[in-house]
Amino acid sequence: MSLLELKDVSKVYGDLHALDHANLTVDKGEWIAIMGPSGSGKSTMMNIISCMDRPSSGKVIFDGKDITKESRRKLTEFHRDKIGLVFQQFHLINYLSAVENVMVAQYYHSMPDEKEALEALERVGLKDRARHLPSQLSGGEQQRVCIARALINSPELILADEPTGNLDEANENIVLDIFRQLHKEGTSLVVVTHDPEVGEVAQRIVRLDHGKIVSDKKNDNFSE
């Protein structure tokens, strides 16, 4: 059953077609890598999937519901309830500790719970660093806090934008292991990346070029 559908979605900025009649389906529990060079439309697609941007034309259907014409407020609520975001730059609030950064996502979603936030950090192996500020954490640790924050509200889809772009190899492996674990648990993952090593671990690889989906294949090398 499909969780997300992009139907003939285009995004136009003036004369530039950032996304050009794209069609994409993400099934529940699926792990998809969206790959392509810079300017291929990866970020535009991610913004549309995450409800932070609207398409110029086409439809976005999430969990059977057409959300294309929803109001900005409804989209914010929808995004908050259904999607967890992982950023390349981590984007942690620098004056909040690791656990507080996780609790912020709870705060805007429902009700903050420090115990649950600590459990989320434990899940990414950072329980002992829970009281540290982002400046006291390494890049890999910050990215894991970011993942814990994305997971805390049990979203239906984890959307990761270049999640290993700022990490060394060791930390990249840690993050990918976490993604594997999430996938095993049934979480849907959409990972935007230009790194072939990150793309190759996904279940399905979608390639973009000049705003068009140029290939959409199952990854034969995928292993659980």
Place this chain on the structure above:
Amino acid sequence: MNKKQRMFIRMVLASLVRRRSRMIVALLAIVVGATILSGLGMIYYDVPRQMSSQFRSYGANIIFTPSGDESISDRELKSGISFISQEELEGYTPYRYENSQIHNIPVTLAGIDFGSVLKTSPYWHINGSMPSGDGETLVGAKMAESLGLSVGDSVSVINSFQMTADTDRTNIPDYEITKDPETGEEYCDHSLDLKVSGILETGGSEEEYIYVTMKDISYLTLTERGYDIVEVSVASMQDTLKSYTEKISSGVSEISAKLVKRVTASESTVLTKLESLVFIVTLVVLALTMICVATTMMAVIAERRKEIGLRKALGALNSSIIMEFMCEGLVLGAVGGILGSVLGYYFADLVSMNVFSSSITFRPLLIPITIIASVLVTGLACLIPIKSAVDVDPALVLKGE
């Protein structure tokens, strides 16, 4: 308090405490603004009091004269003075005038209290020294010149009168009494020997008198009586002074109290202009302070655009972000207002000590006014940049564009 409210407070406190250096810059701008507002407020309200006190160097501003033929007695004087606030009363000097002679030249003696006269006539310039008591005199410069007197001289004042059966002879030595052999009438040349302690220079009519103590003038005239005029110096505004004169004139029928209009009218004019000047300066400084606080807060919020974008990406509604940032701003405004109202008092006191050489009056009402103004200004200064910052597209901000 539920978990959400606790988290709200936790986030606001974390932002204030852990972003210390940024917050101190913002707080400093608010404290400076609040200090100037509070300080100028105190100066504005204290200027009339301070200036009234300064104006007292021009001399008395209320005059008591007898409303009838009788002089003003001590009891009547005290009764009249009791209508005036003791805090505003700078001093009062009663005068008793008597005619007399020195070297056969007619002179006017003025009986005064040498200890209090400078409170009502601080502009008096004395060559020599102020008489310390009975037997000494202060001679007006014009009188000293016409009589050829200088400091340290001795002078004999003569009171000539015809003796009657009622004349009290107790203090009259026999050698002062002469008898007309033809009519049998007795005449007395009662004398008082005085030492000239000082020569008075004022440039005014005060130089035409010879000043002695009340006791000496009573001895010379052989009569005890009240005062011909009382000069009163009150540190207050014209309206209050007018109300005092009306109350005294109606409350003590023997006294006619009047304003010295030459002094009070000019004081009032200067005060009104000075108050307007301080008011305008206060407004201008307040406007400049508001701009300074607003720009500082705008800068502080502008650098948090990325954080605002992140919060939106995490699902925060605009209203929620506005509330969090406003709360931070209001806490800063309140803390800045409290510090500013305390520092404002010291600032005003410093200005007052340097300009008026006296302490400022602490006005508690200015504390809540300063805090409220500080919170409002900071709130307003925060609201404008926050409103514009929450409209940012989180996708663009998070991409660093």
